[in-house]
């Protein structure tokens with residue numbers, strides 16, 4: 001489900017970028033056990049305007065990132081933001097549940113997959129996890145930062161933003177789903193009230 005205008009403004013501004021740079025990425029780097037190995041090939045799903053992709057290149061030190069978003073306008077913004085790294089980034093407009101269509105991604109294509117808050121936008125969110133697991137190599141890492149049903153039920157979220165209204169997940173439901181897709185949580189997690197969940201999981205072979 002695409003973002004409405006208010007959510008687009010809420011995620012694409014200097015304050016949100018500072019939050020990603022100064023809190024979210026340092027937390028995710030700690031939970032994932034540090035930057036990716038040299039030469040790592042990553043995919044970012046639901047890349048929005050591409051600031052997360054920039055941080056995957058610079059802070060997680062991915063050698064290459066495939067970044068996809070359902071919204072062609074977001075992909076165009078990301079393309080402008082990432083122009084100086086065009087040789088390390090491939091962008092596509094496409095659906096999270098079909099990375100074969102977006103990039104020709106076969107099973108086991110990536111060392112890392114990144115979810116900066118896109119899965120709660122997908123009505124059939126389990127299919128998105130299926131696709132993450134399919135495209136990861138055994139031993140690859142799934143880095144996630146998610147927004148739970150608890151947050152989406154808050155008046156601010158309900159009044160301002162558009163999200164799927166059925167089959168939302170709590171943090172516990174999201175975590176319970178991971179092993180069903182061969183994804184095992186690495187060590188600890190970070191929870192912000194009941195609203196946000198940050199963590200990393202390994203794709204089991």
Ligand SMILES: C[S@@+](CC[C@H](N)C(=O)[O-])C[C@H]1O[C@@H](n2cnc3c(N)ncnc32)[C@H](O)[C@@H]1O
Pocket residue numbers: 001002003011045046047048049052068069070071074094095096097115116117118121122
């Ligand atoms: C909350 S935004 C997060 C954007 C970016 N990752 C960030 O953190 O700034 C969710 C993004 O998921 C995208 N999205 C929603 N449904 C999608 C789908 N089925 N496939 C790919 N992207 C999708 C939206 O267009 C939006 O850019």
